[in-house]
Amino acid sequence: MVMKQVDLAFSESGSDRTLAVEIIKAAREAERQTLGLESFGILKAYGIPVVQTAFAKTEEEAVKAAEEIGYPLVMKVVSLQISHKSDVGGIRLSLQNGDEVRAAYREMMGTIPEKRPDAVLEGIQLQQMLSGGKEIIIGMIRDPTFGPMLMFGLGGVYVEILKDVMFAIAPVNEKEAREMITGIKTYPLLAGARGAKPSDIDALVDAIIRVSKLVCDFPEIEEFEINPMMVLEEGKGAFAVDMRLTLKKK
Known part of the structure; x- marks a missing residue:
């Protein structure tokens, strides 16, 4: 598979981050520590595709x-x-x-x-409802010593039973994001095992880098999870289906 240069050309300080700030501020004002799908706007602000x-x-x-x-x-x-x-x-x-x-x-x-x-x-x-694709999970937990720890793995039984995940300390670059993906034992399922079409690895790399930027920009996010994200065939992208984030207690 040809590796493409991932494009992270989105505003570093414009309306993107501002939207995320507003969503988190509203949650704080409402005294909500845990946010779910109502915070999809945060993903959109950071250029992470979401299902309609x-x-x-x-x-x-x-x-x-x-x-x-x-x-x-x-x-x-x-x-x-x-x-x-x-x-x-x-x-x-x-x-x-x-x-x-x-x-x-x-x-x-x-x-x-x-x-x-x-x-x-x-x-x-x-x-x-997306047809085809594979479920993956991208998560983060903020370690008191190392800071934001990113997690990547296939979703469903692979993460719940097999614990087949990779971790990395944020922020990560493209090389590190790609190593998180290729490092799981079940990577062949994404790469296209037994003649199956490969998944859109570049879209996953892009999503991990954007999540890394998000959790570094907002240290008040204690835990974060996109679960599942559906990754489609190569060239067709990856889309967040569900998410959850927990803010630090004031």
Whole structure:
């Protein structure tokens, strides 16, 4: 595979960082320490591609948003108290039309409170459903000695059971970001094992470098995770599907 020079041509001090500052400031003012998908704007500010997403508080809003995004869609419940959405039936895949959106919304709002009466359901999130691709995870935890420690690995069972991840101290350059990717044991799955088409490694390198810049710019971010990010075939990019960040306590 030909290695391309990754382009990080985005503003260092303009509206990009300003948008991220505003989102974090708003969270502080609302006394929210943990942010989820509502902070997607931070990724956009740093040029990290995100899957097309909309938030809805009502059934009618959900149907309207679905028509605007287009089908097929994924629906996810939005609640700070629910980390593992699938455990409570908080994820629906491959919704094909408005009727299916309505049915999924009603079922979530009807059954999840029975399973998690402690959870506040803020609404639902609709996302474009990407076809193909592989799930990866990019994370960061701020070590008291070494500072921001970046993590990269394949998502799902690979990170949960096999613990197949690589770490690096931020900031990282292109060479270091690429070594994080090629260093995992399951890298052949990304490179195109057994005749499969290779994944877009350059897009992952770019995403790691941008995350590195983000967490260095904002030392108040204690933990950060894009999980999953869907990486498509070579040349087609990688898109954040879900994210979570935790701010340091004041």
